[in-house]
Amino acid sequence: MTTKGPLKGRAARLGRLMPSGPSTAARTPFVLLVVVLLGGGLITLLLLNSALNQGSFKLRDLKNRTTELTDEEQALQRDVDDYSAPDALERRARELGMVPGGSPAFLDPSGKVLGEPSEATAEPKPPPAPKPDAAPPGTNPATSAPSGTATTATPPGATSAEPPETPEAPETTQTTTAPAPTTSGR
Numbered sequence: 001m002t003t004k005g006p007l008k009g010r011a012a013r014l015g016r017l018m019p020s021g022p023s024t025a026a027r028t029p030f031v032l033l034v035v036v037l038l039g040g041g042l043i044t045l046l047l048l049n050s051a052l053n054q055g056s057f058k059l060r061d062l063k064n065r066t067t068e069l070t071d072e073e074q075a076l077q078r079d080v081d082d083y084s085a086p087d088a089l090e091r092r093a094r095e096l097g098m099v100p101g102g103s104p105a106f107l108d109p110s111g112k113v114l115g116e117p118s119e120a121t122a123e124p125k126p127p128p129a130p131k132p133d134a135a136p137p138g139t140n141p142a143t144s145a146p147s148g149t150a151t152t153a154t155p156p157g158a159t160s161a162e163p164p165e166t167p168e169a170p171e172t173t174q175t176t177t178a179p180a181p182t183t184s185g186r
Helices: 012-018 027-083 087-095
Strands: none
Touching: 027 087
């Protein structure tokens, strides 16, 4: 076996270039680089997580707002449906004094009138019930005149569109005429 002795020649020159003891100076930059990379990665993950959480809060708020607006839209649609129901339209029209129209007439493209137009007339309204303090004591306005008799004279063969008037509560009947049918130019 050979024993190692001092290096000679070229090996001795190379041995002088290599440090003989353990060196900590070469490890310090590497450790600092690893710590900086790990710290930077952790900070980046923290910022990314914060941004995602902020987006999820905003998304939740937008979903709540959408739910509120959807509920409001449905409530408004129910109101529109209630107002456009046929019985509600008829009630509001009667409150405004409107009456159902008569039988319509149509114009043929040649200009000939089809059908027999009639005027819209209001149905006679029953007289309002008298107030107890408006009638003189001892008289009943409902029994003072026989029922079914009119106070105005009507010629034979003619009909009256107005309801009979009572002296206690005069009432005017509002009649409207249907507009004349027109063509739309088609």
